[in-house]
Amino acid sequence: MDEKLSIRINIADRYYPLKIDRNDEEKIRKAARTINEKVLQYKQKYSDKDTQDFLAMAALQFVIKVIDGGDFKKDDEIHDKIRKLNDELETVLNKE
Numbered sequence: 001m002d003e004k005l006s007i008r009i010n011i012a013d014r015y016y017p018l019k020i021d022r023n024d025e026e027k028i029r030k031a032a033r034t035i036n037e038k039v040l041q042y043k044q045k046y047s048d049k050d051t052q053d054f055l056a057m058a059a060l061q062f063v064i065k066v067i068d069g070g071d072f073k074k075d076d077e078i079h080d081k082i083r084k085l086n087d088e089l090e091t092v093l094n095k096e
Contacts, residue, residue, distance in 0.1 A: 003022075004019040004020060004021065005019070005020055005021070005022045006018070006019055007028070007029075009029070010032065010036070011032050011035055011036060011055075012035070012036065012039050012051050012055055013051070035055075035062075038054075038057075038058040038061065038062075039051065039054040039055060039058055042054040
């Protein structure tokens with residue numbers, strides 16, 4: 001049985017308890033570090049805003065990167081190619 005790992009993640013000076021798969025711990029901690037680094041950059045640049053504003057701007061920036069990177073499109077393209085290859089294999093196997 002694969003047990004969940006309990007961790008606490010600090011994001012923008014707030015702690016969040018999470019139960020995660022052990023394999024995901026490094027990825028989750030790295031994501032939290034990346035968010036905190038971006039929030040700190042905004043804090044240093046815009047001292048008249050609050051943490052919620054910094055978190056919103058960090059989230060916006062990360063989502064824009066994902067969209068620009070085409071991650072969603074790439075996944076769909078890969079799935080389409082796999083389906084086509086699978087169809088071709090079935091056709092060949094059914095002929096024999």
